[in-house]
Amino acid sequence: MRITAEHVIKFIEGVAARIKEHRDELVQLDQPIGDSDHGVNMDRGFTTVLDKLPTVADKDIGTILKTVGMTLVSTVGGASGPLYGTAFIRAGMALADRYELTPAEVVAALEAALEGIQARGKAQRGEKTMIDAIAPGIDVLKEAQASGEDFHAAMRRSVAAVEAGMKATIPMLATKGRASYLGQRSIGHQDPGATSAFYMAQVMLETIEGIEE
Amino acid sequence: MRITAEHVIKFIEGVAARIKEHRDELVQLDQPIGDSDHGVNMDRGFTTVLDKLPTVADKDIGTILKTVGMTLVSTVGGASGPLYGTAFIRAGMALADRYELTPAEVVAALEAALEGIQARGKAQRGEKTMIDAIAPGIDVLKEAQASGEDFHAAMRRSVAAVEAGMKATIPMLATKGRASYLGQRSIGHQDPGATSAFYMAQVMLETIEGIEE
Amino acid sequence: MVSLLIVSHSAQLAAGVREFTSQVAGAGVQIMDAGGTDDGALGTSIGRIQQALEQIASPDGTLVLVDLGSAVLSVEMAIEALGADAKVRISDAPLVEGAYLAALEAAAEASLDETAAAALQAREMVKIHS
Amino acid sequence: MVSLLIVSHSAQLAAGVREFTSQVAGAGVQIMDAGGTDDGALGTSIGRIQQALEQIASPDGTLVLVDLGSAVLSVEMAIEALGADAKVRISDAPLVEGAYLAALEAAAEASLDETAAAALQAREMVKIHS
Ligand SMILES: Nc1ncnc2c1ncn2[C@@H]1O[C@H](COP(=O)(O)OP(=O)(O)O)[C@@H](O)[C@H]1O
Ligand SMILES: Nc1ncnc2c1ncn2[C@@H]1O[C@H](COP(=O)(O)OP(=O)(O)O)[C@@H](O)[C@H]1O
Ligand SMILES: [Mg+2]
Ligand SMILES: [Mg+2]
Ligand SMILES: [Mg+2]
Ligand SMILES: [Mg+2]
Numbered sequence: 001m002r003i004t005a006e007h008v009i010k011f012i013e014g015v016a017a018r019i020k021e022h023r024d025e026l027v028q029l030d031q032p033i034g035d036s037d038h039g040v041n042m043d044r045g046f047t048t049v050l051d052k053l054p055t056v057a058d059k060d061i062g063t064i065l066k067t068v069g070m071t072l073v074s075t076v077g078g079a080s081g082p083l084y085g086t087a088f089i090r091a092g093m094a095l096a097d098r099y100e101l102t103p104a105e106v107v108a109a110l111e112a113a114l115e116g117i118q119a120r121g122k123a124q125r126g127e128k129t130m131i132d133a134i135a136p137g138i139d140v141l142k143e144a145q146a147s148g149e150d151f152h153a154a155m156r157r158s159v160a161a162v163e164a165g166m167k168a169t170i171p172m173l174a175t176k177g178r179a180s181y182l183g184q185r186s187i188g189h190q191d192p193g194a195t196s197a198f199y200m201a202q203v204m205l206e207t208i209e210g211i212e213e
Numbered sequence: 214m215r216i217t218a219e220h221v222i223k224f225i226e227g228v229a230a231r232i233k234e235h236r237d238e239l240v241q242l243d244q245p246i247g248d249s250d251h252g253v254n255m256d257r258g259f260t261t262v263l264d265k266l267p268t269v270a271d272k273d274i275g276t277i278l279k280t281v282g283m284t285l286v287s288t289v290g291g292a293s294g295p296l297y298g299t300a301f302i303r304a305g306m307a308l309a310d311r312y313e314l315t316p317a318e319v320v321a322a323l324e325a326a327l328e329g330i331q332a333r334g335k336a337q338r339g340e341k342t343m344i345d346a347i348a349p350g351i352d353v354l355k356e357a358q359a360s361g362e363d364f365h366a367a368m369r370r371s372v373a374a375v376e377a378g379m380k381a382t383i384p385m386l387a388t389k390g391r392a393s394y395l396g397q398r399s400i401g402h403q404d405p406g407a408t409s410a411f412y413m414a415q416v417m418l419e420t421i422e423g424i425e426e
Numbered sequence: 427m428v429s430l431l432i433v434s435h436s437a438q439l440a441a442g443v444r445e446f447t448s449q450v451a452g453a454g455v456q457i458m459d460a461g462g463t464d465d466g467a468l469g470t471s472i473g474r475i476q477q478a479l480e481q482i483a484s485p486d487g488t489l490v491l492v493d494l495g496s497a498v499l500s501v502e503m504a505i506e507a508l509g510a511d512a513k514v515r516i517s518d519a520p521l522v523e524g525a526y527l528a529a530l531e532a533a534a535e536a537s538l539d540e541t542a543a544a545a546l547q548a549r550e551m552v553k554i555h556s
Numbered sequence: 557m558v559s560l561l562i563v564s565h566s567a568q569l570a571a572g573v574r575e576f577t578s579q580v581a582g583a584g585v586q587i588m589d590a591g592g593t594d595d596g597a598l599g600t601s602i603g604r605i606q607q608a609l610e611q612i613a614s615p616d617g618t619l620v621l622v623d624l625g626s627a628v629l630s631v632e633m634a635i636e637a638l639g640a641d642a643k644v645r646i647s648d649a650p651l652v653e654g655a656y657l658a659a660l661e662a663a664a665e666a667s668l669d670e671t672a673a674a675a676l677q678a679r680e681m682v683k684i685h686s
Contacts, residue, residue, distance in 0.1 A: 037598070044593075044595075079626030120633075181530060287472055391496075434652075497683075520653050523650050
């Protein structure tokens with residue numbers, strides 16, 4: 001499977017569009033347990049990313065991802081800025097100077113991204129954050145890699161795990177981020193960051209599915 | 214001794230003038246242990262009091278003093294507003310409907326004023342506030358009353374006690390008001406509120422000295 | 427629902443706390459600010475505090491959050507001026523953090539007691555995780 | 557002297573805390589505010605935080621006071637961007653009260669450690685006396 005810089009750019013553009021589409025939903029999810037801005041924050045960030053993309057379109061994948069991350073960091077304005085920003089920067093660092101990727105490299109970059117989120121936000125699984133959606137998806141990809149499953153199939157199972165992880169945040173008690181200030185009242189609501197992570201995973205699957213195995 | 218409403222008005226006007234004269238000094242005293250506004254606050258308050266005085270010039274002494282107090286409360290803007298404001302209001306309540314006062318009534322009104330300051334600010338002697346200047350002055354007047362000393366002489370001794378009380382705030386550790394946030398660093402500075410209290414006492418003495426025994 | 431009044435020596439500060447907390451309080455929670463003196467200097471205005479208390483008065487009561495120093499004296503005088511019926515409580519909590527937690531609590535239709543208790547939890551708020 | 561940076565989701569709030577604390581800090585203490593996003597919404601701007609940190613950098617160090625939530629993440633990113641030499645510490649203290657006590661301490665030529673410790677005392681600040 002040949003995953004190129006063009007695919008990466010297509011993925012980023014797809015994420016920007018998907019986020020814009022779900023902007024209001026992400027705002028609404030952030031209302032009961034946050035400050036009603038997650039959709040606005042993410043859309044602000046990815047809209048600026050779209051403006052920046054042409055300047056790095058001919059660069060290596062590492063540079064593209066780092067640029068995305070730095071743009072998110074400097075424009076999002078909420079926790080998701082430093083968190084997703086660090087994720088993209090770390091993924092970019094893992095893929096420095098690469099113009100083409102193997103599935104194994106994609107998985108390694110995703111792992112680096114998750115480590116970045118955890119280093120930045122100091123949250124573990126089970127604290128009702130984006131990590132609860134992202135981590136199970138990466139688990140599946142690592143398993144699949146070990147068992148030699150094909151990448152399309154692995155990606156489909158991975159995104160299903162992300163979706164399940166997103167839904168699993170509903171009964172969770174938040175212990176990190178703004179939702180944690182609500183204590184018990186954070187229970188019963190789906191985490192907005194886990195939801196935006198699911199949309200990104202969806203777009204990643206769609207991008208991969210568009211590439212020959 | 215006939216102390217009339219006119220004398221009271223003269224006293225208030227005198228205080229307003231004395232405060233204006235010492236405005237910058239009171240600001241400077243508030244700098245190391247406060248927020249550099251005591252002179253500005255007091256001058257703002259008493260300047261408005263001067264504007265209001267003509268509207269109550271023909272009223273009883275109680276009404277005059279209550280009006281002064283309410284004006285201070287609503288215009289001073291710092292702790293000294295509610296504190297001196299309550300003092301004048303309580304003195305006014307003690308002298309309701311009176312157009313002439315005996316020295317004993319003056320002393321009773323000053324006692325009511327001090328009680329008002331203590332009720333409002335919850336401070337006792339020794340906490341480095343205006344109370345440390347005012348209370349010793351009232352002690353002297355009460356003693357003098359018991360021993361039958363003449364009021365002019367008593368007032369002179371009283372103001373000397375106020376001055377000594379003001380100076381005694383220098384080595385004190387502040388435990389109430391803004392200066393208390395400085396902890397040990399509040400030691401070694403004269404309290405601005407004790408100083409404005411001394412100026413008021415001075416003007417009171419001058420007013421009383423202008424009246425035949 | 428319980429109402430919140432934000433009192434500070436600085437008009438900007440008070441307005442900022444209102445802005446910050448209104449974002450998380452539902453539309454049902456009335457939050458007002460009373461900062462600065464009447465002439466815009468640093469200080470507090472008992473008149474404006476009293477007006478604000480009248481404006482946001484609610485059968486469930488009002489919690490007042492203050493910065494420090496004489497703000498408390500000013501609020502106490504304003505409450506007394508409103509008379510004995512006024513259901514108003516002053517909080518000893520940190521201003522910003524206490525107002526934030528109080529806004530969340532009030533929005534959940536908590537009582538004045540509960541809202542006041544929530545505000546005080548702000549003293550133990552951990553901002554930096556390790 | 558130690559410098560202070562005030563970070564809040566609200567630009568007004570941050571500017572108000574600067575105004576309030578500058579009144580008691582001597583002229584020697586540099587206090588700056590970085591509040592709101594670049595487009596003026598509620599949020600934090602890592603760029604503006606970083607610029608402010610550069611502007612008030614002092615050999616004695618800078619103490620950063622924050623409102624809550626993601627403000628800490630933003631400040632941490634800004635500090636990392638400044639490099640390992642930057643002498644900057646984030647305080648876990650209540651914003652307004654911590655900044656006030658830190659300003660008094662910094663004005664007394666205290667060290668960064670002492671200033672940070674003074675800010676934390678704000679958690680126990682008693683505003684209402686009885
Ligand atoms: N410490 C953290 N670690 C991981 N994720 C976090 C953390 N804090 C917040 N989040 C994620 O960020 C999301 C909120 O993002 P957003 O609303 O944009 O920021 P803010 O909470 O600052 O308004 C949450 O739903 C959660 O998934
Ligand atoms: N709780 C209190 N009880 C008695 N006097 C007090 C109290 N708090 C402050 N003061 C007096 O008020 C003076 C400060 O007045 P001012 O500077 O006008 O107000 P602020 O401290 O609010 O700026 C102090 O010097 C002190 O004498
Ligand atoms: Mg949010
Ligand atoms: Mg936000
Ligand atoms: Mg003062
Ligand atoms: Mg003041």
